[in-house]
Amino acid sequence: MGRRKTRRNSIGRGLIGGAAVILALGAGAVAWAWERAIPPQPRPAAESFPAALVAEGARLAAVGNCIACHTVPGGRSFAGGLALPTPFGTIHSTNITPDEDTGIGRWSEAAFTRAMRRGVDRDGRHLYPAFPYDHYTRVSDADNRALYAYLMTRTPVRAEAPANDLPFPLNIRMAVAGWKLLYFREGAFTPDPAKPEVWNRGAYLAEGLGHCGACHSPRNALGAVDKDRAWAGGEAEGWTAYPINQDSPAPVPWTADSLTFYLRHGWHPAHGVSRGPMAEVTGNLAGLPDADVAAIAAYVADRMGTPSAERRRRGEDLQALVPHLNTDSGRTGSDERGEAVYRTACATCHESRRPLPFGGLPFALSTAVNAANPQNIVNVTLFGLPPGDGTVSAVMPAFGGALTDADMVALLRYLRGRFSDQPPWDGLERLVADTRSGAHHVAVRPADGIERAPRNVGAED
Structure with missing residues (x-):
């Protein structure tokens, strides 16, 4: 009887000790994850910021594409509320106007810099990495100061x-601290002394504020960028973000010059027109100095590497044949229904030989037709390319109302077989059906990338 009581006492002491250890660990974790609040301050007067600093902040905000995530289509700029679907639930962007009650009007520059550098808001709450502070941490203090000045004006x-709308435990901000422990490394950008100045400038913009890898990289099960496969292709708002490394599927290899032209104008004669989230990017970069656009292009081109002699030769042959690519591609389609749809819906523009950006890209040059994933060609065929407002822009009609799912599948098989030497796509039927129904949500952007197209993320259908 005494031994049994002693054993019960030992178990009790063990449970109490275990609970104490768990509580101690929990308290330690909370203490480690806890961040102090930064006291609010009165909103600084707009005229207190030098005009040159505000102008520089505007350019930097364009690099960061800030307006895209912090503006609901048709709403007020930077007022937040945009629904950002993620694999874990929906996150709504915050108000970053200088409103003192619902925005960042009471934030000091130190609070703003902490959010950019460490992903912690003024109240000490950990920010969800939908705000890409894992990239913004590289931004310099001087540039954060300029961004602060711009937003505060x-x-x-x-x-x-x-x-x-997040499930437990992701709806608890402290959980983000654990994600940070695993995947976030704070630190400003460090130039590579072995690289030229233009490369380092491009790397700073592309890896930091430009956060190119946030879309163009695959992510792991917890939503972190796969650092071992950075820039190997990803997904953004229902679109495929193509690999922009040595695995780029572009039929004509990109160069620093072609990338510069594309980023500046939103199109290139050998690569087509930017669309989806990329239309926002090129639309915002339009206001950047030429030197910065060229620097980004130089860095990205270096990440892509030098194409093989065979790939370069094939690209040159394709460009030399541009006037004849659609009428004589050297291949034949095997789908009669697909060819009939193509002749009816596509050939008028894509065989017109009218130059880009107002003519149709020859499909043999199309990255979408040559890519491993057909999502982008499905999107643009169903939803088209809405025109920009008040400006001459590229435009493509939406064929979702004219083509059945069977028509779409036949057309896509025909395009892949005739204008590409890649293997057939699998799963077209399901992909077309899911995209049309909205099961796979797609953000559609107009040619200039402004937040107003009818199926944008955050807009009501």
């Missing part, structure tokens, strides 16, 4: 963002 908008 915007029009204040009183707008409360809807609550995030």
